[in-house]
Amino acid sequence: MTQPARLNGHATSAVVPVSAAPFAAKGVELDYTVVRQLHSRVTDKLSQLLTDSANVTAAYRREMAERLGREVIRDYAAGMAHAGRPVSPQEERALLEALVAGMFGAGRLQRLLDDPTITNVHILGCDQVLLHHADGTRSRGEPVADTDDELISMLQVLAMRVAATERQLSESNPELDMQLPDGSRMTVLYKVSPRPIVYLRKHSLFDASLEQLRDHWGMIDLLLYRFLTKALESGANIMIAGLAGSGKTTLLRALARTIPAGEPYITLEESRELGLHEPAGSNWVISLEALQGHGEYDTGGRRRGEKNLHDMMPITQRLGVRRVIVGETRGREIVPMLRAMTVSRGAMCTIHARQAREVMDSIVQLACSYGTDIGAEQALRMAAQGIDLIVYTAVVDERAIGGAEHRFVSHVVEVGGMRDGQVVTTTVFGPGPDGRAVPRHLPERIREDLLDVGYDLRELTAYIEAGPHNRGAWSRELHTRRVRR
Structure with a gap:
């Protein structure tokens, strides 16, 4: 459906450098080794706090995770400042968003889903990311994982957590097609190609009457x-x-x-x-x-x-x-x-x-x-x-x-x-x-x-x-x- 304010610009099919990708220019570059370490600390603390809790709602679990995430990131930032490498407020916020995305969202894919300028995404392996934008241009995106194995692990966890019915990505089930919470479609191919293939199709008019x-x-x-x-x-x-x-x-x-x-x-x-x-x-x-x-x-x-x-x-x-x-x-x-x-x-x-x-x-x-x-x-x-x-x-x-x-x-x-x-x-x-x-x-x-x-x-x-x-x-x-x- 045509939206002149967004679609009437001059469009080319050229692939522009990573630095030109809109979300990469505005975002904060993160060290995902650090994100994984902080994620582990938060999940350990959360498990301890909720050990004796029954009938915990998803909203309460997320609220607790965000609170613990802020505490863990605050401790991390204090340690980095003591070592002479201060962490900016923007970096702290980006770390918290990455933690929440990893625990309740689509992990490193979440930033792509949240960017309104991106319509579809093709991913070939962990580091070949092609973004399709609403104005017809395409750009290269940041890696969505450090290795292909990490990408598959992230997708397997996402499938188990998000799918209302049991869906699996494995050697015996090398194809996955499912809907994400925001209405986007995710299709994954595994083992039938040299590297994992992921296609994200975003529905911009999901609720249109x-x-x-x-x-x-x-x-x-x-x-x-x-x-x-x-x-x-x-x-x-x-x-x-x-x-x-x-x-x-x-x-x-x-x-x-x-x-x-x-x-x-x-x-x-x-x-x-x-x-x-x-x-x-x-x-x-x-x-x-x-x-x-x-x-x-x-x-x-x-x-x-x-x-x-x-x-x-x-x-x-x-x-x-x-x-x-x-x-x-x-x-x-x-x-x-x-x-x-x-x-x-x-x-x-x-x-x-x-x-x-x-x-x-x-x-x-x-x-x-x-x-x-x-x-x-x-x-x-x-x-x-x-x-x-x-x-x-x-x-x-x-x-x-x-x-x-x-x-x-x-x-x-x-x-x-x-x-x-x-x-x-x-x-x-x-x-x-x-x-x-x-x-x-x-x-x-x-x-x-x-x-x-x-x-x-x-x-x-x-x-x-x-x-x-x-x-x-x-x-x-x-x-x-x-x-x-």
């Missing part, structure tokens, strides 16, 4: 806002498609937040990403996540304790809810997603696709690749039966040529079942002069359902009749450098 996507970020206009909210209210099954980074998950979250707080629904994910069940107690979301499985393989070739989406789908149909939201369909979850849509109403999911017209092909390819019990024709029939709307999100990234990054909905396609072996579709919204979605045709399959929830189809008619002059209800122009023909 549909109104914010309309009024502030320009991802949808008023017509799309009304149509999509009424479609969801009517029980339409919606698949959101697009390229990576086009805003699919952001739009899915925003749509899901329009579901009334008192209505229970299920989120079903290979690895938890949507975060719709938080904050706890604010809604009735049943959040289910696949279990990785550990130990020996059983006779079926699966690890003991493994629970995938196929296993959990039957139970979702016995929990008394009508909506099932399946997180991004990247692989084997495509089949349970199709099954969910054929037996439920108001289901939603996301899928990768290069273009709106390629969504059905993507569904069939995934289903045939990962579903041993489903063929291409059956997958196509299930998709035509279960999906009501395909919403395609587009991204135009012109930061490399001095422009901005724009994300917007370009298509809303109604799926009308099968006819003569072909999937029948209606382009309800299609690309206007600047590529953003404008009304094209009235829906057919879900027309009666929309009328039942009070949607007035006549508000689309005037725009449809305008033909080439139809520019929808977008409140501001899309300023791109690309010349459209």
Whole structure:
């Protein structure tokens, strides 16, 4: 989503030196050997203090750790001053932040997560850190560990402490995909590459509402806002498609937040990403996540304790809810997603696709690749039966040529079942002069359902009749450098 104040500067793809990285320039350089020593002292003291304490809350444990951290750092600073090497207040603060991050956060990764100018991070080994910034530039970051082994140990501890379900990084489980407390995604590869690989993807619009996507970020206009909210209210099954980074998950979250707080629904994910069940107690979301499985393989070739989406789908149909939201369909979850849509109403999911017209092909390819019990024709029939709307999100990234990054909905396609072996579709919204979605045709399959929830189809008619002059209800122009023909 475009934010002119941040994204309209001149952007290049050059990698700048470490000293030019924003957080490195403003931060304090730390000796992490010292941090580890201080960390050990704090944990020892904390363990002694809490030995006889029962039912200690996480907040109390953190409060005690911070107090002990200040004491330990104060003693360390006094010793250094006595040795003629005084520690500045800024260094003391940085040491305390590093201690807290190591005990309750993401360790040396925490500074990257806290920096608002950083969007994504690629890490190759402990010392090759590539930072992707909001303005389109990239820079090299500071090492995140002293050795690769230390990096793996930090990630293993982080996985055990943060993951709500048991997830493990080891030689027998060399892949890790999980959500961090701030909503960022962390993917780790271990042993399958010469050095550990870590990818951090930060979600800057984790809590964005549909109104914010309309009024502030320009991802949808008023017509799309009304149509999509009424479609969801009517029980339409919606698949959101697009390229990576086009805003699919952001739009899915925003749509899901329009579901009334008192209505229970299920989120079903290979690895938890949507975060719709938080904050706890604010809604009735049943959040289910696949279990990785550990130990020996059983006779079926699966690890003991493994629970995938196929296993959990039957139970979702016995929990008394009508909506099932399946997180991004990247692989084997495509089949349970199709099954969910054929037996439920108001289901939603996301899928990768290069273009709106390629969504059905993507569904069939995934289903045939990962579903041993489903063929291409059956997958196509299930998709035509279960999906009501395909919403395609587009991204135009012109930061490399001095422009901005724009994300917007370009298509809303109604799926009308099968006819003569072909999937029948209606382009309800299609690309206007600047590529953003404008009304094209009235829906057919879900027309009666929309009328039942009070949607007035006549508000689309005037725009449809305008033909080439139809520019929808977008409140501001899309300023791109690309010349459209």
